[in-house]
Amino acid sequence: MIRSTSGPIRNHNKPAVMRNCTLIGRHFYDVPVNSAVVGHLLAFTLVHILFTVVPEYEQQTQDLTMDLVLNVADHYVLTPYVFPASWPEEGALRQILSLLVLTNLGAAVLYLGLGAISYFFIFDHDLMKHPQFLENQVRREIKYAMTSLPVISLPTVALFFYEVRGYSKLYDNVHDSPLGWPGFFLSMVSFLLFTDMCIYWIHRFLHHRLVYKLFHKPHHVWKIPSPFASHAFHPVDGFMQGLPYHIYPFMFPLHKVLYLGLYVFVNIWTISIHDGDYRIPLALTPAINGSAHHTDHHLFFDYNYGQYFTLWDRLGGSYRHPSALLGKGPHDLIRKLQAEGKLGEDRGKGRGSKEE
Numbered sequence: 001m002i003r004s005t006s007g008p009i010r011n012h013n014k015p016a017v018m019r020n021c022t023l024i025g026r027h028f029y030d031v032p033v034n035s036a037v038v039g040h041l042l043a044f045t046l047v048h049i050l051f052t053v054v055p056e057y058e059q060q061t062q063d064l065t066m067d068l069v070l071n072v073a074d075h076y077v078l079t080p081y082v083f084p085a086s087w088p089e090e091g092a093l094r095q096i097l098s099l100l101v102l103t104n105l106g107a108a109v110l111y112l113g114l115g116a117i118s119y120f121f122i123f124d125h126d127l128m129k130h131p132q133f134l135e136n137q138v139r140r141e142i143k144y145a146m147t148s149l150p151v152i153s154l155p156t157v158a159l160f161f162y163e164v165r166g167y168s169k170l171y172d173n174v175h176d177s178p179l180g181w182p183g184f185f186l187s188m189v190s191f192l193l194f195t196d197m198c199i200y201w202i203h204r205f206l207h208h209r210l211v212y213k214l215f216h217k218p219h220h221v222w223k224i225p226s227p228f229a230s231h232a233f234h235p236v237d238g239f240m241q242g243l244p245y246h247i248y249p250f251m252f253p254l255h256k257v258l259y260l261g262l263y264v265f266v267n268i269w270t271i272s273i274h275d276g277d278y279r280i281p282l283a284l285t286p287a288i289n290g291s292a293h294h295t296d297h298h299l300f301f302d303y304n305y306g307q308y309f310t311l312w313d314r315l316g317g318s319y320r321h322p323s324a325l326l327g328k329g330p331h332d333l334i335r336k337l338q339a340e341g342k343l344g345e346d347r348g349k350g351r352g353s354k355e356e
């Protein structure tokens with residue numbers, strides 16, 4: 001793993017063994033969790049899904065056409081404990097109510113759960129000393145996101161409803177894929193490429209001067225984002241940027257379990273580009289839009305609109321090599337101010353706030 005010269009301050013000049021030792025100390029978030037660890041976890045999860053969950057799910061759902069999550073919720077919770085037995089699982093109103101609960105619950109658990117893991121184990125809390133890190137920023141990010149997510153869930157549930165009703169091209173079994181297993185893997189790649197392209201143009205549109213202030217400005221309040229800024233969008237902004245994930249299965253065949261896996265991955269990625277961990281393997285730096293790239297988007301607006309890749313920023317002329325990788329990032333400014341004595345320990349606005 002290659003670290004940038006302007007990487008996080010926390011492990012500056014410390015050998016790896018010492019970095020690990022801090023795990024038992026006060027700075028428990030200093031553990032060098034990085035993209036390699038996340039990568040291994042994702043790879044393990046993917047292998048588990050492919051060789052355990054997919055075959056088991058296929059055995060159980062030979063005759064089912066309902067959506068995976070709704071099925072599981074109906075089977076284990078909603079039918080036995082929540083809804084009256086007289087209300088059929090296929091009832092439209094019951095499906096919409098169930099989807100509303102599940103979508104809000106899922107979004108909150110993913111956002112707060114993964115956001116907290118990132119905040120405590122990956123996010124470098126020294127960034128809270130940055131002059132542009134706002135007073136009580138983490139609390140404000142969480143409050144804004146938790147207010148927007150229920151509103152975003154309304155149109156999202158409408159799309160999920162159409163998926164559940166069988167109007168999408170989601171399929172239950174790998175042999176339903178037009179290309180079998182190769183099609184399964186191909187859809188993984190095309191999902192990322194398709195959504196990356198759509199989000200680039202939607203995001204760029206949201207920066208147009210006629211719509212920016214209306215919908216996208218709230219997300220740019222956070223100049224130095226924390227992981228909790230990841231979902232802190234105006235509801236219209238959040239829905240528009242999430243729309244490509246919902247459009248894809250209406251246009252292209254996609255396995256339901258894979259769709260669920262990709263949905264979780266998308267949430268992890270969105271948090272990861274706001275986590276302040278600017279390290280990227282050197283070989284991937286030109287192609288991957290990481291936290292260093294997205295931090296420059298928050299700071300300088302008209303650059304790095306992409307989600308996963310730098311491809312569309314390069315094609316669209318909006319690519320900017322991350323300042324954090326050039327020794328001019330947020331950490332570099334903090335070090336400079338500290339060296340000049342302009343940033344005492346108690347100057348960090350976040351340090352003294354309730355979030356920590």
Ligand SMILES: [Zn+2]
Nearest residue numbers: 219225274294
């Ligand atoms: Zn952002």
Ligand SMILES: [Zn+2]
Nearest residue numbers: 203207216297
């Ligand atoms: Zn933006």
